[in-house]
Amino acid sequence: AGVNELKIDDAPLPKSRNLDVLSEFEKSKSKKTASFVVVGHVDAGKSTMMGRLLLDLKVVDQRTVDRLRKEAETIGKSSFALAWVLDQRSEERSRGVTIDVATNRFETEHTAFTILDAPGHQDFIPNMIAGASQADFAILVIDASTGAFESGLKGQTREHSLLIRSMGVSRVIVAVNKLDMVAWSQERFNEIKDQMSGFLSSANFQHKNIAFVPVSGLQGDNLVRRSSDPAASWYTGPTLVEELENSEPNARALASPLRMTISEVYRTMQSPVTVSGRIDAGSLQMGDAILIQPSGEKAYVKSILADDAPVDWAVAGQNVVLHLSHVDPAHVRVADIICDPAKPIPRADTFTLKALAFDFLMPMQVDVHRGRLHAAGRIEAIPALLDKVTGSVIKKKPKIVKPATVARIVVKLDGLVPLEAGQRVVLRSGGQTVAAGLLE
Numbered sequence: 001a002g003v004n005e006l007k008i009d010d011a012p013l014p015k016s017r018n019l020d021v022l023s024e025f026e027k028s029k030s031k032k033t034a035s036f037v038v039v040g041h042v043d044a045g046k047s048t049m050m051g052r053l054l055l056d057l058k059v060v061d062q063r064t065v066d067r068l069r070k071e072a073e074t075i076g077k078s079s080f081a082l083a084w085v086l087d088q089r090s091e092e093r094s095r096g097v098t099i100d101v102a103t104n105r106f107e108t109e110h111t112a113f114t115i116l117d118a119p120g121h122q123d124f125i126p127n128m129i130a131g132a133s134q135a136d137f138a139i140l141v142i143d144a145s146t147g148a149f150e151s152g153l154k155g156q157t158r159e160h161s162l163l164i165r166s167m168g169v170s171r172v173i174v175a176v177n178k179l180d181m182v183a184w185s186q187e188r189f190n191e192i193k194d195q196m197s198g199f200l201s202s203a204n205f206q207h208k209n210i211a212f213v214p215v216s217g218l219q220g221d222n223l224v225r226r227s228s229d230p231a232a233s234w235y236t237g238p239t240l241v242e243e244l245e246n247s248e249p250n251a252r253a254l255a256s257p258l259r260m261t262i263s264e265v266y267r268t269m270q271s272p273v274t275v276s277g278r279i280d281a282g283s284l285q286m287g288d289a290i291l292i293q294p295s296g297e298k299a300y301v302k303s304i305l306a307d308d309a310p311v312d313w314a315v316a317g318q319n320v321v322l323h324l325s326h327v328d329p330a331h332v333r334v335a336d337i338i339c340d341p342a343k344p345i346p347r348a349d350t351f352t353l354k355a356l357a358f359d360f361l362m363p364m365q366v367d368v369h370r371g372r373l374h375a376a377g378r379i380e381a382i383p384a385l386l387d388k389v390t391g392s393v394i395k396k397k398p399k400i401v402k403p404a405t406v407a408r409i410v411v412k413l414d415g416l417v418p419l420e421a422g423q424r425v426v427l428r429s430g431g432q433t434v435a436a437g438l439l440e
């Protein structure tokens with residue numbers, strides 16, 4: 001036993017108050033929480049729109065934006081200032097200025113929102129998969145300026161829509177952006193709305209779960225405040241924020257066993273093993289014993305932060321920071337799952353997936369993405385082709401699966417990974433998404 005181990009074992013165990021967390025939650029009347037991802041073609045205006053939203057909601061102040069604008073002007077790109085609002089906030093985080101994963105948060109009267117995964121990362125799709133697997137809904141940003149929409153629908157708009165749906169996101173708010181560039185043409189808006197409605201229903205979004213808002217992210221029109229441009233007066237529907245408020249978050253699995261995917265691990269004054277992430281299911285409180293998978297190591301919850309403030313307990317749907325004790329940092333990694341020691345998530349190296357094929361599938365090497373986890377694996381077998389609607393078997397043991405069809409496939413991983421039925425998984429190959437689906 002090294003010095004480290006002694007230190008880990010000698011500290012007194014944190015005390016639990018043994019609260020009935022679910023009844024505390026009922027009593028607390030906390031604000032509704034909701035998380036969303038922002039997707040869409042590169043340059044559609046995702047970062048600019050979120051920067052403007054945070055400015056107009058006064059989450060960031062004008063001084064910050066002015067400073068960024070000055071910096072942007074020095075490289076001749078003053079319009080980038082808003083887009084840098086998000087980048088800057090994640091940079092602050094990496095320098096340790098703020099320690100909460102949910103840096104990009106804002107509140108409206110009834111709801112506390114989290115923007116999952118700031119857009120504009122290099123490695124966008126894997127980040128989007130991680131974000132979408134925790135999102136209640138998505139904002140799909142479309143560039144309405146001439147020609148851009150048409151090329152987008154062939155490319156990333158299409159892939160992103162199919163992916164978020166496969167990851168279980170059922171509500172999408174389409175922000176038809178840059179309408180200032182087409183003089184707020186209602187005709188253009190309707191054209192995009194018609195095409196996208198058709199496409200999104202074929203991607204399995206229900207009609208009632210699709211909304212369209214004409215916006216200018218750059219100018220902040222119809223995001224928080226209504227457009228004052230007379231050319232935009234034909235639109236009298238909800239603003240983007242009103243559409244967000246009108247969206248019902250997914251039901252939280254409050255009474256299920258604890259599951260929390262770790263999105264960051266770091267060292268703080270409070271604990272050498274501090275983790276952040278979202279509680280996917282169940283609840284936890286100070287003093288709880290937890291189990292970390294796949295290492296199978298136990299730890300204790302020393303203290304909890306939610307929205308940067310210390311709390312005694314937290315429930316599914318919340319983004320939290322946990323200070324852990326009695327655990328060696330070597331056993332705690334990004335993408336690991338914290339769970340209830342009495343009902344831990346199992347580990348497996350083989351799983352069966354009911355998958356929508358984006359491309360041709362056959363026995364082949366694949367990268368498996370589940371939340372933040374990436375693992376190497378291989379499609380080992382294809383037991384059946386399934387009916388897209390009913391899920392019943394159409395054909396047994398097909399040699400190949402065609403794009404846009406559904407199949408049951410067996411994937412073998414190179415190592416043990418925490419897995420359970422109901423998780424959403426994406427398979428990629430050569431940087432392309434080849435399939436996405438639900439673990440059986």
Ligand code: GDP
Nearest residue numbers: 042043044045046047048079083178216217218
């Ligand atoms: P992202 O790649 O989707 O995050 O796109 P950005 O937010 O970086 O925006 C790409 C470009 O489009 C930038 O030059 C923005 O200034 C510009 N842009 C974004 N939104 C609007 C808008 O509403 N109107 C106009 N005219 N330009 C916009």
